[in-house]
Amino acid sequence: MVDPAADALSLPEDWPAHPDLSLSLNRMGSFDWDLDAGLMHMDEVALAVFDMDPAEYDGRPESLGRRVPPSESVRLDGMVAQALKNGSTHYGTYFRIRTRDGGLRWTHTQGFIRRDGNGRPHRIIGIVRDATQELAESASRREVDVERRRQTSVVESTTAALAHARTVQDVIDVLKDSHGLEHLGATSVVMGLLEAGRIHLVADGPEGSFVPGTRYTRVDENYPMSEVVRTLAPRFIESPEDFAGSYPLLWPHITHLGITAAAYLPLIAQARPIGALGLLYSDKNGFTPDERNVLVALGSSIAQSLQRAMLFEQEHDLAEGLQQAMLPRRIPDIPGAQVAVRYRAARLGRDIGGDWYDVIPLPGGRVGAVIGDVQGHDTHAAAVMGQLRIVLRAYAAEGHTPATVMARASVFLRELDTDRFATCTYMEVDLATGVVQVVRAGHVDPLLRDADGDCRRLPVPGALPLGLSAEFGALDYPVSVLELDPGQTLVLYTDGLVEQPGTDLDEGMQWLTALVRNGPADLRLLADQLCEVVDERGGDDDVAILLLRRRGGHAPQAGGRLRQHVAQNDPEALRSARHMIRAAVRAWGGQERSDEIELAADELITNALLHTDGGAIVTLRMLTGHERRLRVEVEDRSSALPRRRDADPSGLSGRGLLLVDRMADVWGVESRGGGKCVWCEFTLPDRSGEAREIRRDIGPVGPGNETGSRRWRS
Structure with missing residues (x-):
């Protein structure tokens, strides 16, 4: 055991x-x-x-x-x-x-x-x-059965592979890699396309088999591809002797390849030739009837796929050309800013979309930056985009506030009698002060990248997309105010950059934020990297990108202007206006009088909101002349003129205009259409930073009294 x-x-x-x-x-x-x-x-x-x-x-x-x-x-x-x-x-x-x-x-x-x-x-x-x-x-072990199956399945396998080919190069790649052609025993593949009476050789192989002088050949020359295009019939060459005798111009250049047989097939689509295909063999003698039938069927399948690819390329090139024509031909040089823009068409489908960008130089060292997307992916969307881009640019150039620009653009889109709407973000950037006024119409939030590379999302309050806001009578677009420091970059883009199948928008935003944070510091390289990611990922949506970076050391210009609308019962808008005033005064070198300017402006805004039925429009501007003067204007829709009166010692009102009168160098009232404008001016130190001496009178002043340097005008 x-x-x-x-x-x-x-x-x-x-x-x-x-x-x-x-x-x-x-x-x-x-x-x-x-x-x-x-x-x-x-x-x-x-x-x-x-x-x-x-x-x-x-x-x-x-x-x-x-x-x-x-x-x-x-x-x-x-x-x-x-x-x-x-x-x-x-x-x-x-x-x-x-x-x-x-x-x-x-x-x-x-x-x-x-x-x-x-x-x-x-x-x-x-x-x-x-x-x-x-x-x-x-x-x-099963040579006979495999051979039979190989011959009968070659058309099906090649056709299935060609179904995914969208371009001519895709068709060529399929032919070179198709296991069906390998099963047929072909040593190499050559293909030519018919172009203006000539055959353009677009594919040849293997390496070193190209015959000089045959890249373009005429249809009437004695070449096998020319013959099948002329006769619309396949040509089967069954021996080297047949090849040498039939085509003496070509044969001496390919004898080193050891070709023993060849099959040249006309590529016919819709009863007309579009090219020819050649299969060359080094170990074959003759073709059986079954092999000939398979090859003829193969040629028909390839011709249909090739025509589809050619039409796709033509239509896509035409559509992309139309899209590019609708976009700005060039981006102007903006003093004080660096700008990079990119557009990438969808990699799937031949249609184009309504994505666009624009950069609009504005008076006073300001610039408008626009990114938008018209609903749809067709030429109609591109046409609507072109019209909308032009009118939005015109409204901005006319000097309207960002909210008014958006509202008018929405009304215009509604009056186009189209069923399309558009999302859009419009920014007005004062490059001297760094003050940015942002209006968002249903668009994705922008990003802000700091000079050190850190990047974050800017949650900007928004309203309905353009067209829809006019449809539903909701044309009040909130304006957000932020400061752009030198070296910081605004990142504007369309949703095709962040929306991906199977992920939500927040995930896409987090992915983009990380990509921008880790991207190159150079603005153009960063834009290129974002486009490379789009190209690698593919997708069925276009992408537009606009990057704007504020440069340091840009001096404020005389005549600079900032404007903000403040609605009644809107504390956020009031805070934004105060923020704008504070940033402008600091950037324009008025720190020594900042408290006076901010207090006077706040009093004028408060008076307009308390004593009129509508909101107020606050405008700050630098006046030209022999001295630097900052002007604060507050417009409202009331025609009643304000009057300065002495305040009751026990009351809370009556001191607003008195404060403005004491602090401002000059103030006054102007009638404007259906309302009025109350304004005041302050002399600022010169550009060297030396304070200009200002005489201060403390005696009573009023209408007609021009005592000292402070006056009242109406």
Whole structure:
């Protein structure tokens, strides 16, 4: 009787073998794909199957893409997506990879799908292995059946791969990588397109096979592609002698390729030739009837896909040209600011959208920055965008406040008799003071990047999109005021940059904020990086980007102006107006009189809000002349003129105009249409910073009394 203990002592120490060792010795690699994180771990054997160095792999499935031909990638993605969708727990398939030396070899993969309690897939664990030898042995055992299936399925497989081709280059890539053409045994593929009576060679292979002088050939020349285009009939060359005798101009240049047969097919779409396709063979003699039928059908399928791709490129180029024509041809140089703009059309579909940007120079060292998006993705959206951009620019240039610019643009869009609306953000930036007035109409919030690179979202109060606000009579657009310090950058963009399928807007905003924070400091490089991300991601929405950075050392200009509307019962607007006044006084060098100016302006605003039925419009401007004077204007809709009166010692009113009279150098009232404007002026120190001496009178002053330097005017 055998002692089990003694028998166990005779076994190897590593018995039984660990599963990892078993997989490795049999050239089977493993992977673990985290679907939530988008990361895929590949062990060394798995990477070796893909002929990839571990140092080249960054843990993302997309990095394996260069090893998988496009046609195979489409098939693999479709199979995995179907398994995830239909509730499967397993999948498996054979596919080909391209090795470092350019060759193709078969690989097999199978995976197990792990799902959570709700059935949602979140992880795939599987293996990959080299299946070249396995398929070779299988093919040798079933050579006849495989050959028959190969001939009958080539059109279907190639057509399926061509269904995803959108451009001519996509069609060329499919033909070069299509396993159907490889099954036919073709050594190389050549393709030419018919252009103005000439055939333009757009694809040739393999490397070194191009014949000089054949990039463009006439249809009436003695070349095989010219012949099939003229006759609209395929040409099958069954021997080297046939080739040499039929085409003596071409044959001497390709004898080194060892060509023994060739098939040239006319590419016909809608009963007219659009080009020709040539398949060259180095180990074939003659074509069977079945092979000829397969090739003719293949040519028809390729022709349809090629025509579709050509039409797509033509329409997309036309649409993108229209879009570019609607955008500003150039961005003007803005003293005191650096600006970078970009536009990227959608990578999916041929239609264009209504995304736009604009930079508007305004008087007094100010600049308007606009970003917007008209609803829809078609030429009508682009046409509406062009009209809206022009009128919004005109309203801003006329000197209207940001809120009025938005309201008028909304009314204009409503009167266009279109069913489209538009989201928009308009900013008026005073580059001397750094004061920014922002109006948002249903658009995404802008970002602000600091000089040190930190970036944050600016939650700006907004109103309805343009067109809708006029439709519902909600034309009161709130104005937000913020300060832009030298070196800070405003980041404006359309929603195509942050909206992605499967994620909400907040996630997109967080992603963009991190991208801008870690992006290059140079504004143009940052804009380019954002566009590169858009190009890599693709998508079905256009993207417009506008970056504006305030430069340091920009001196304020005479004639500069800031304006803010303050509605009744709107404390936020009143705070914004005070913020604007404080920032303007500081930037214009009026720190020594800032308390007086702020107090006087506050009194005028308060009087307008308390003693009139409507709101007030506050305007600050620098006046030209031999001395620097800051003027504060407060407009309201009441025609009743204010009067200065002595305050009751026990009362709370009557002191407003008295304070203005004491603090301002001069003040007065002007009638303006349906209302009036109460104004006051203050002399500021000169630009060297030396305070200008101002005579201060404390005696009583009033209408007609011009005692000292302070006067009242009406």
